[in-house]
Amino acid sequence: MTVRGAEGTEAKVAVVGGGSFGWGLAHAAERAGREVLLWSRRPQREGTAKIRLVGSLAELARAELVFFAVPSPVMPALARELGAHLDGAHYLVHVSRGIVGDELQTLSQVLRTCTPCRRVGALAGPLVAQALTDGSPGGGVVASRFPEVHTTVREAIGGQRLRIYSTDDLIGAEFASTAVGLLAMAVGFAQGVGLGPATLAVMASRGMSEATRIGVALGGRSETFTGLSGYGDLLAAVAGDGRPELAVGRQLAAGTPLAEIGQQVGAYIEGLDSARRIAAYARRTGIRAPLLSMCAEVFAGRVSSAEVVAALMGRQVGAE
Amino acid sequence: MLAPPMHSLMFRLLSRPLRLPAFLGPTPSPEDPQIFRFHSERAPIVSDVVRRVVQHYAGQPERLLHVLNEAGNAEVRRLASQGDLEASDALGSWKRLVRRLGKMDEDERREALREKVRDFTEDIAGNFDPRVYGLATRIIPNLLTAVMSPKAMPQQLLSGFRPLDGLITAEGPIDKLRRLAKVGTLVLVPTHSSNLDSIALGYVLMRERLPPVVYGAGKNLFSNPLISFFMHNLGAYRVDRRITAPLYKEALKTYSCMMIERGYHSLFFPGGTRARSGLIERRLKLGLAGTGVEAFARNQARGVTRPVYFVPATLNYALVLEAETLIEDHLKGAGQSRYIIEDDESSRLDRVYAFLTKLTQLRSAMVMRFGEPMDPFCNPIDDEGRSIAPSGNPVDPASYVKCHGVATVDPARDAGYTRELGEAIAREYQRETVILWTQLVAHILYRQLVHATPELDLFGRQRVRGQVGMPRAQLEAEVGQARDLLLEFAAAGRVHVGPVLRSMPPDHIVAEALAAWSGYHTKPVATAVGADVMIEDPNLLLFYQNRLVPFAEDLATPETVAAARTIAALGGRA
Numbered sequence: 095m096t097v098r099g100a101e102g103t104e105a106k107v108a109v110v111g112g113g114s115f116g117w118g119l120a121h122a123a124e125r126a127g128r129e130v131l132l133w134s135r136r137p138q139r140e141g142t143a144k145i146r147l148v149g150s151l152a153e154l155a156r157a158e159l160v161f162f163a164v165p166s167p168v169m170p171a172l173a174r175e176l177g178a179h180l181d182g183a184h185y186l187v188h189v190s191r192g193i194v195g196d197e198l199q200t201l202s203q204v205l206r207t208c209t210p211c212r213r214v215g216a217l218a219g220p221l222v223a224q225a226l227t228d229g230s231p232g233g234g235v236v237a238s239r240f241p242e243v244h245t246t247v248r249e250a251i252g253g254q255r256l257r258i259y260s261t262d263d264l265i266g267a268e269f270a271s272t273a274v275g276l277l278a279m280a281v282g283f284a285q286g287v288g289l290g291p292a293t294l295a296v297m298a299s300r301g302m303s304e305a306t307r308i309g310v311a312l313g314g315r316s317e318t319f320t321g322l323s324g325y326g327d328l329l330a331a332v333a334g335d336g337r338p339e340l341a342v343g344r345q346l347a348a349g350t351p352l353a354e355i356g357q358q359v360g361a362y363i364e365g366l367d368s369a370r371r372i373a374a375y376a377r378r379t380g381i382r383a384p385l386l387s388m389c390a391e392v393f394a395g396r397v398s399s400a401e402v403v404a405a406l407m408g409r410q411v412g413a414e
Numbered sequence: 415m416l417a418p419p420m421h422s423l424m425f426r427l428l429s430r431p432l433r434l435p436a437f438l439g440p441t442p443s444p445e446d447p448q449i450f451r452f453h454s455e456r457a458p459i460v461s462d463v464v465r466r467v468v469q470h471y472a473g474q475p476e477r478l479l480h481v482l483n484e485a486g487n488a489e490v491r492r493l494a495s496q497g498d499l500e501a502s503d504a505l506g507s508w509k510r511l512v513r514r515l516g517k518m519d520e521d522e523r524r525e526a527l528r529e530k531v532r533d534f535t536e537d538i539a540g541n542f543d544p545r546v547y548g549l550a551t552r553i554i555p556n557l558l559t560a561v562m563s564p565k566a567m568p569q570q571l572l573s574g575f576r577p578l579d580g581l582i583t584a585e586g587p588i589d590k591l592r593r594l595a596k597v598g599t600l601v602l603v604p605t606h607s608s609n610l611d612s613i614a615l616g617y618v619l620m621r622e623r624l625p626p627v628v629y630g631a632g633k634n635l636f637s638n639p640l641i642s643f644f645m646h647n648l649g650a651y652r653v654d655r656r657i658t659a660p661l662y663k664e665a666l667k668t669y670s671c672m673m674i675e676r677g678y679h680s681l682f683f684p685g686g687t688r689a690r691s692g693l694i695e696r697r698l699k700l701g702l703a704g705t706g707v708e709a710f711a712r713n714q715a716r717g718v719t720r721p722v723y724f725v726p727a728t729l730n731y732a733l734v735l736e737a738e739t740l741i742e743d744h745l746k747g748a749g750q751s752r753y754i755i756e757d758d759e760s761s762r763l764d765r766v767y768a769f770l771t772k773l774t775q776l777r778s779a780m781v782m783r784f785g786e787p788m789d790p791f792c793n794p795i796d797d798e799g800r801s802i803a804p805s806g807n808p809v810d811p812a813s814y815v816k817c818h819g820v821a822t823v824d825p826a827r828d829a830g831y832t833r834e835l836g837e838a839i840a841r842e843y844q845r846e847t848v849i850l851w852t853q854l855v856a857h858i859l860y861r862q863l864v865h866a867t868p869e870l871d872l873f874g875r876q877r878v879r880g881q882v883g884m885p886r887a888q889l890e891a892e893v894g895q896a897r898d899l900l901l902e903f904a905a906a907g908r909v910h911v912g913p914v915l916r917s918m919p920p921d922h923i924v925a926e927a928l929a930a931w932s933g934y935h936t937k938p939v940a941t942a943v944g945a946d947v948m949i950e951d952p953n954l955l956l957f958y959q960n961r962l963v964p965f966a967e968d969l970a971t972p973e974t975v976a977a978a979r980t981i982a983a984l985g986g987r988a
Contacts, residue, residue, distance in 0.1 A: 158818070
């Protein structure tokens with residue numbers, strides 16, 4: 095059982111993950127006047143006056159709020175390791191666009207099963223690492239079934255220039271975020287093969303409708319997909335906010351092999367795995383998702399760019 | 415104020431549950447469960463409930479006026495349409511209140527609220543009399559035995575053996591529950607299939623030396639003075655589903671919360687109403703059971719650390735008393751809207767008698783399976799009653815209700831916990847389901863029906879009576895195959911298999927199912943015709959097979975995959 099630190103320690107914010115997003119969150123919290131404890135598998139940077147790098151996950155238990163900014167494949171093991179030092183008083187919030195397993199388990203569900211924490215949440219919407227780091231204006235959504243998680247996250251990183259909205263539709267926001275992650279790759283891909291704005295719009299809105307159907311089947315609400323964690327986030331991607339998914343999409347369009355793309359982008363791209371999982375889920379449950387399934391085919395390198403355009407535009411047109 | 419008329423006094427005497435005088439009662443010993451002290455705690459509990467409900471509304475004048483107006487109008491409407499003697503008395507009082515409400519000052523309104531909440535709470539509050547409990551412990555098993563199997567009576571008196579013991583099997587971590595009942599408060603949350611559930615549960619608790627529980631029972635069950643006497647004095651409190659006023663619901667919620675806070679083991683059916691379809695309940699709102707979370711938080715906030723343990727349980731019947739009415743109601747799509755079925759089999763004594771006599775011919779006709787207990791935050795509990803984290807180490811349940819290190823009461827937070835708890839209990843229901851032989855035979859027959867009528871939809875198929883059958887040998891073979899698969903699922907911890915299904919050869923299983931279905935239900939479910947078994951009542955077949963819906967695809971043979979998918983679409987996967 096965790097022994098709570100001395101008075102005032104709950105003001106500390108912990109971050110698991112030293113990637114660009116982890117550092118972005120740390121800087122946002124620093125700007126909000128918080129002390130930050132950051133743990134990374136391979137620390138590449140120096141801490142600051144307010145950001146302290148810690149050597150063991152256990153030290154993060156001194157903070158009440160812990161952000162997880164790590165790729166989904168490593169999250170269960172890290173959550174389990176850190177979870178041994180946490181209790182029900184900690185709040186866990188992840189920023190991942192990933193989804194795991196055949197049943198499309200969201201990462202908040204992973205956090206719930208690997209740790210004793212129940213007050214979990216996700217940060218979604220058009221937040222990008224660079225903007226968090228340099229403090230340029232922006233916004234996002236904190237999703238949790240627990241209002242105190244909304245408040246705590248808002249207090250930890252929000253401010254005049256970073257507007258944090260809240261929703262209790264956790265599964266909806268997480269799945270919307272996953273869907274936007276792979277649709278952003280599709281947008282990059284479409285731009286790469288030279289498709290125009292109208293085609294992009296058709297693709298984005300059809301893709302979002304499919305994501306909404308699956309999200310509702312998973313227990314989310316459809317209005318979440320029209321909000322900041324769904325369309326809002328996608329709008330930022332289409333406008334070109336420099337997120338890595340766009341670059342991956344363009345590289346795919348140029349025919350660069352996946353292994354090379356990974357090295358060039360330097361970030362773990364959840365969309366590659368989630369597209370495959372979502373396509374399989376849609377097939378199994380009978381939910382119509384032709385566009386998302388096509389994304390999976392493209393990302394797996396089974397379909398060429400010319401074939402994609404022909405297949406998508408050749409589909410029978412029906413009621414929206 | 416005028417004295418109430420004579421007929422009203424008589425009515426009150428007859429309609430209020432009877433209680434024995436307190437001074438003759440025994441003094442409870444310290445190791446007795448809390449419920450043995452209820453007689454002396456009843457008055458303070460009622461006062462505390464009234465105080466808390468009044469506090470809830472009284473702080474804000476607008477809210478106070480609103481809740482009184484809302485309750486007044488809802489009650490006037492309800493009582494006017496009820497139109498009986500009981501109603502006319504209360505109707506006058508509510509009408510006067512609604513008329514005067516606008517002219518009252520705040521103190522008067524608060525007083526009016528107090529008075530109404532007191533009336534509601536007095537009506538809700540149950541009682542527990544150890545003497546009645548002692549009496550019930552001795553006579554109920556004999557009484558049930560006498561009804562179910564008169565011939566066994568003399569033998570039972572000599573040998574002490576009760577056929578009832580063979581009829582109802584209880585499984586699960588019962589020793590552990592007995593221990594936990596001493597260190598914390600149990601909140602039993604079973605599935606709900608029949609009006610016999612609470613009686614069967616009460617009997618099993620008694621037999622397994624688990625403590626008695628308090629539970630809310632529909633007020634209609636109190637209409638018979640004798641049943642009312644027992645129910646009332648065995649800890650049941652009254653829930654009047656006709657009252658829609660939120661003020662009443664608040665009083666009810668506060669009462670149930672207060673009981674758990676004070677350490678009374680409680681029972682709730684979190685599905686709310688009997689499962690019309692026979693499907694295992696998948697979406698639970700928890701309702702009153704959610705007050706277990708609030709009760710834990712309230713205790714922690716004032717330094718009382720007694721844990722609360724939620725105990726999921728499944729009640730599995732080979733035959734369901736009200737099966738015909740329930741499935742008919744489900745197919746009409748009226749399931750949830752018709753909340754109270756007034757005229758089902760359980761209100762007809764001849765049907766109950768026929769049902770009970772039929773049951774005695776069956777072996778383990780009912781399996782009650784208790785699941786692993788969990789704390790209000792879905793953590794499993796170890797043998798010492800500690801909450802266990804995924805790491806295997808104990809975790810302090812109090813940490814979940816703390817904010818910046820202090821335990822608080824927070825309805826919005828507790829709503830989050832309650833939702834998660836509902837999902838966790840529903841998952842336990844799946845795992846703790848015990849498949850019985852009638853259900854498996856029904857599933858194989860229903861699968862055959864779907865297989866033979868691929869062009870029909872659910873409703874079309876339900877009209878196919880006496881036209882589809884299958885060779886008995888094929889039925890037995892498929893039952894045998896499916897049974898072996900179920901045993902594999904059971905070994906993997908996905909489900910449980912009942913005693914008959916586990917031990918009998920397939921031909922016996924089929925014969926027992928056909929025998930069980932003939933004689934009690936007004937229509938035969940399926941009958942043996944020569945070397946075939948014909949499907950006679952697809953509705954009942956659907957009802958009994960619905961427990962297998964989550965396993966349909968995994969049990970399918972290559973020929974019946976399509977039919978199994980159609981069946982699986984009736985519910986969800988396990």
